[in-house]
Amino acid sequence: MHLVWFRNDLRTSDNSALYYACLKGPVTGIYFVTPGQWKNHQLAPIQADFIEQNLKVLAEELAALGIPLLIEEVADFSHIPARLKQIQKDHHINTIHANDEPEINEKERDQAVKKAGLPLVLYQCDCILQAGSVLTKQGGMYKVFTAFRNAWMKEVKQTDLTPLPKPADQMPSLNVSWSKNISVNYDKKSSQAWPAGETAALRRLRHFLLQDIEDYHHNRDIPSLDGTSGLSAYLKFGVISAKRCVYEVLAAFPDALDAQDSSVFSWINEIVWREFYRHLMIFNPQLCKGKNFNKLADNITWSNNPDDFKAWCEGRTGYGLVDAAMRQLNQTGWMHNRLRMVTASFLTKHLLIDWRWGEAYFREHLIDGDLASNNGGWQWAASTGCDAQPYFRIFNPIIQSQKFDPKGLFIRKYVKELNGFDNKKIHFPVNAIVEHKQARLNALDRYSVLKKG
Ligand SMILES: Cc1cc2nc3c(=O)[nH]c(=O)nc-3n(C[C@H](O)[C@H](O)[C@H](O)COP(=O)(O)OP(=O)(O)OC[C@H]3O[C@@H](n4cnc5c(N)ncnc54)[C@H](O)[C@@H]3O)c2cc1C
CATH class of the missing domain: 3.40.50.620 (HUPs)
Incomplete structure (x- = not known):
């Protein structure tokens, strides 16, 4: 057996x-x-x-x-x-x-x-290419995503991406008793918005390929639209394989790997980010233990104010987009990628709270919470990671709001108290816990320990 x-x-x-x-x-x-x-x-x-x-x-x-x-x-x-x-x-x-x-x-x-x-x-x-297998000429890990992606693409073009079929029927064993009435013993919250199973995942993928992928480049940053695949939870638990996803994409768009400006390429690019962070974990197992990728970041002094953290968790910072995003997470168990970047930046730079607090909160609530991608995303936003956002780039939550939710559609969906605000006013803070300009200066000061040399 x-x-x-x-x-x-x-x-x-x-x-x-x-x-x-x-x-x-x-x-x-x-x-x-x-x-x-x-x-x-x-x-x-x-x-x-x-x-x-x-x-x-x-x-x-x-x-x-x-x-x-x-x-x-x-x-x-x-x-x-x-x-x-x-x-x-x-x-x-x-x-x-x-x-x-x-x-x-x-x-x-x-x-x-x-x-x-x-x-x-x-x-x-x-992974599509085994985690840890895409190496520099010197045999090390790529530390710049674009270089990793170029090497990954080269290798993938020479790889047979045909998914393995389902296995053939087996002769059932008579002496194994089958588990009935499956129920996992853990605190649970309904996941019904993500119908279970490989067939449901494949349906979602195919719908995305037919309806959305060609507009992905434009729509992926707009949280009020359903412009992304929604496949992350399925990929996290392996309900669908990453290889199957790329195989299906290439079956529909055979030239996608060579069309770097296309929407389809930018979606595959996100799958490569997933692979990048998994490679990173193999080369830096300490990331799993909450260590900064950039050792200079060990010198950042965090403020770690528990009241500020609570306000961020509960979507009460006073910045509409940040609050709507956190409420989306709390209510639905998912958050749009643009908003993950905005809220992570806000926590680590405006509030100067250790990224590990936010990383843990995301994991406790996300349906797709995944150590490698979550850690990668948080360390990217906090400027402590590999090929991360430079420390002096601090998202302005007002500009992010004006740019990605211009009519406040997303904000109004989750922050009902702002419903009466017009499209201009809705982006500006109301009783905010920090003032943007001052917070930015504080962040630049605290983060100056990341200056090289
Ligand atoms: C602070 C922060 C935390 C994050 N935490 C997680 C997490 O715990 N789990 C998770 O799966 N993703 C995480 N991401 C990445 C990304 O936000 C989600 O994968 C994406 O929003 C999921 O929605 P989707 O399936 O519609 O994505 P799509 O845009 O359709 O992308 C397709 C797939 O590519 C992968 N992917 C997309 N973006 C990224 C990325 N930046 N890094 C790694 N993989 C990516 C996912 O598997 C995703 O399902 C995080 C990003 C940030 C900035």
């Missing part, structure tokens, strides 16, 4: 571990619910629900292939080797197959499993 250990790869197609295990013999799937680990990793309640819903769909899809899915609960990763040992004994497991993950705790978990003498084989399908 072969065991396929599902983690953030909750799909049946383009799943290397599942596909190759099924070539070898009868297969059983397993998923570990780890409430203690999830708490520790700040898994959002909406993510717990999304996992549960996707496990239900996955279990049905696997059942149709003749593969049972076991759901096991352990407090945290440290209990997995012992539980796997028992399962190996009970079910005569020959090999455990799983897809590799880039984060430090996940890597340590897998090492502990191997150290316990369990036959774990790891496959690569989290």
